[in-house]
Amino acid sequence: MDLAKLAFLETFTLENNAVIMVAILLTYADTKPLEFRVTAPIKTTNFQKTLYGDVLMEHILVELISIPLISAINEEIDLVLVRDPLFLGANNKQGTRIIRIFNGEAERSRNSKNGEALNSIGANGSKVFVETTKKYETELPEIQKKLSLILDSRNLIEPFERLKIACEQVHLQKTGE
Numbered sequence: 083m084d085l086a087k088l089a090f091l092e093t094f095t096l097e098n099n100a101v102i103m104v105a106i107l108l109t110y111a112d113t114k115p116l117e118f119r120v121t122a123p124i125k126t127t128n129f130q131k132t133l134y135g136d137v138l139m140e141h142i143l144v145e146l147i148s149i150p151l152i153s154a155i156n157e158e159i160d161l162v163l164v165r166d167p168l169f170l171g172a173n174n175k176q177g178t179r180i181i182r183i184f185n186g187e188a189e190r191s192r193n194s195k196n197g198e199a200l201n202s203i204g205a206n207g208s209k210v211f212v213e214t215t216k217k218y219e220t221e222l223p224e225i226q227k228k229l230s231l232i233l234d235s236r237n238l239i240e241p242f243e244r245l246k247i248a249c250e251q252v253h254l255q256k257t258g259e
Contacts, residue, residue, distance in 0.1 A: 084160055085229070086160055087111070087158060087161075088159075088161050088232075089161070089163070090107045090164075091180075092165060092242045092249075093166055094245070096123060100126075102124050103120060103249045103253065105118065105120040105245045105249050111232050113238070117156060119154055119155065140168045143166065143168045148172045148180075162178055163180075167182055173218060179214070179218050180215075181222075181225060182213045182214065183212050185210055197212060198211060210239070212225065
């Protein structure tokens with residue numbers, strides 16, 4: 083497995099968490115951008131909240147957003163990195179590997195038994211962990227090794243910050259501010 087092209091998938095909330103946007107940034111392994119896509123702002127209705135209950139955000143992030151965004155990328159994606167554990171649900175719905183990457187123990191998801199630590203330390207000096215779903219669990223050791231090599235020279239958390247800023251800029255342009 084080659085990790086020449088990484089995609090970073092991230093959410094951005096607006097209006098006191100009432101509206102979300104999701105963006106995907108496809109990069110080379112050195113995190114230089116190749117392609118960027120962003121959704122229009124999505125606001126859930128009270129009726130949707132009633133019908134979907136606790137699974138509404140997972141439904142929106144997996145079914146309505148991540149799968150279409152990943153499919154819309156023109157280039158071949160080797161690996162999708164996410165911070166929100168809800169995105170991992172897309173692993174069972176499409177063929178591109180989705181791995182959650184996060185700093186430190188505090189960010190482990192409630193569903194995570196044990197995120198696997200990368201052999202390199204993140205840019206801010208903290209340990210970086212990865213986790214995935216059962217579908218790709220057997221591939222995780224190889225993915226860890228390859229991500230550790232990238233992490234030696236690149237901060238793999240930083241592109242998520244770029245995505246948040248890009249979403250904010252897109253939103254401001256659309257609202258004319």
